[in-house]
Amino acid sequence: MPESITGRPGETIELTDVTKRYPGQAEPAVEAVSMVIPAGEVVVLVGPSGCGKTTTMKMINRLIEPTSGTITIGGTDVLTLDPDQHRRDIGYVIQQIGLFPHKRIEDNIGLLPKRLGWSRSRVRARVAELLELVGLPADYARRYPRELSGGQQQRVGVARALAADPPVMLMDEPFGATDPITRDHLQNEFLRLQREVRKTIVFVTHDFDEALKMGDRIAVLRPRSVIAQYDTPEAILAAPADDYVASFIGAGGQLKKLALLRLRDVELAPAPRVGGLPRIVVDATVRDALDLMLGEGSDVVLVTGDFGDDAEVLGSLHLQTVMGAAAGKAGNP
Ligand SMILES: Nc1ncnc2c1ncn2[C@@H]1O[C@H](COP(=O)(O)OP(=O)(O)OP(=O)(O)O)[C@@H](O)[C@H]1O
Numbered sequence: 180m181p182e183s184i185t186g187r188p189g190e191t192i193e194l195t196d197v198t199k200r201y202p203g204q205a206e207p208a209v210e211a212v213s214m215v216i217p218a219g220e221v222v223v224l225v226g227p228s229g230c231g232k233t234t235t236m237k238m239i240n241r242l243i244e245p246t247s248g249t250i251t252i253g254g255t256d257v258l259t260l261d262p263d264q265h266r267r268d269i270g271y272v273i274q275q276i277g278l279f280p281h282k283r284i285e286d287n288i289g290l291l292p293k294r295l296g297w298s299r300s301r302v303r304a305r306v307a308e309l310l311e312l313v314g315l316p317a318d319y320a321r322r323y324p325r326e327l328s329g330g331q332q333q334r335v336g337v338a339r340a341l342a343a344d345p346p347v348m349l350m351d352e353p354f355g356a357t358d359p360i361t362r363d364h365l366q367n368e369f370l371r372l373q374r375e376v377r378k379t380i381v382f383v384t385h386d387f388d389e390a391l392k393m394g395d396r397i398a399v400l401r402p403r404s405v406i407a408q409y410d411t412p413e414a415i416l417a418a419p420a421d422d423y424v425a426s427f428i429g430a431g432g433q434l435k436k437l438a439l440l441r442l443r444d445v446e447l448a449p450a451p452r453v454g455g456l457p458r459i460v461v462d463a464t465v466r467d468a469l470d471l472m473l474g475e476g477s478d479v480v481l482v483t484g485d486f487g488d489d490a491e492v493l494g495s496l497h498l499q500t501v502m503g504a505a506a507g508k509a510g511n512p
């Protein structure tokens with residue numbers, strides 16, 4: 180990984196008593212929100228339409244100015260910064276993607292670096308490494324947005340937000356416009372990317388399952404961005420703060436818990452000396468293993484280090500252990 184991409188690690192964002200009143204509105208759109216978003220983490224804001232997610236997010240990069248309260252990034256009060264300069268330090272991905280239709284992909288991605296006065300060759304190199312990072316072929320640089328699929332355009336949107344290597348990224352329903360399969364793929368790619376770049380990411384969605392998958396922490400919001408619960412996905416599933424939060428979890432809470440638990444974090448039993456057992460890789464989740472057990476009619480599966488029949492067997496997982504994991508016993512994440 181070139182140093183320029185991993186160059187600037189995430190910074191902590193802190194909101195203290197942040198309120199936004201739009202002119203002429205009786206109720207504030209956001210009321211007295213306080214939260215700490217730790218450096219290098221993905222924090223997901225989830226809540227119903229109109230609850231104030233976008234308003235809260237846009238106050239961080241000052242596309243919207245707070246009515247009162249303070250926001251700091253890396254300890255610096257953002258209201259003391261020059262707004263344009265500040266906005267360039269924050270990557271921003273919006274639901275509608277917002278690529279310039281008449282500019283080639285390379286010019287869409289390179290827009291901000293160019294504006295920052297980077298040399299032409301440095302911009303070109305940056306565009307090339309970002310295309311690779313988000314998994315697009317190098318020759319897509321010369322294409323126009325309309326020549327890409329929706330999912331590919333989303334990836335360009337992410338590449339553009341990363342262009343000037345910001346410590347903070349704001350992502351407002353970034354994968355909302357794609358079909359479920361593409362969305363799952365983009366989510367996985369994004370999580371892989373984030374393991375490398377370790378930015379501080381504020382991620383907005385109204386899909387709680389997406390929040391569970393993407394978030395290191397989730398803030399479940401009520402109207403006016405009032406925080407109902409702010410915790411890790413595991414903790415929220417294990418103990419929702421109230422009925423409001425529980426209503427987001429919905430049905431299948433136990434299965435959702437198992438979907439967060441990787442086999443590598445579960446204590447495996449020794450492999451039994453019988454042939455023909457179903458096999459599953461250690462990167463899979465306990466939920467995947469349960470699905471395999473149900474599909475194969477077997478109450479034990481072999482866990483392997485890699486795909487394929489000659490992959491090393493690391494141990495076995497029994498249905499009993501899965502049931503313990505649902506009860507919160509077997510995991511040691
Ligand atoms: N410019 C504005 N002037 C007045 N009211 C506004 C303005 N922008 C947003 N609002 C109101 O503020 C509230 C919060 O809006 P916001 O866009 O933050 O919601 P959201 O949680 O992002 O919703 P969605 O999930 O639908 O995108 C809403 O009631 C909205 O109508």
Ligand SMILES: [Mg+2]
Pocket residue numbers: 232233234351
């Ligand atoms: Mg919104």
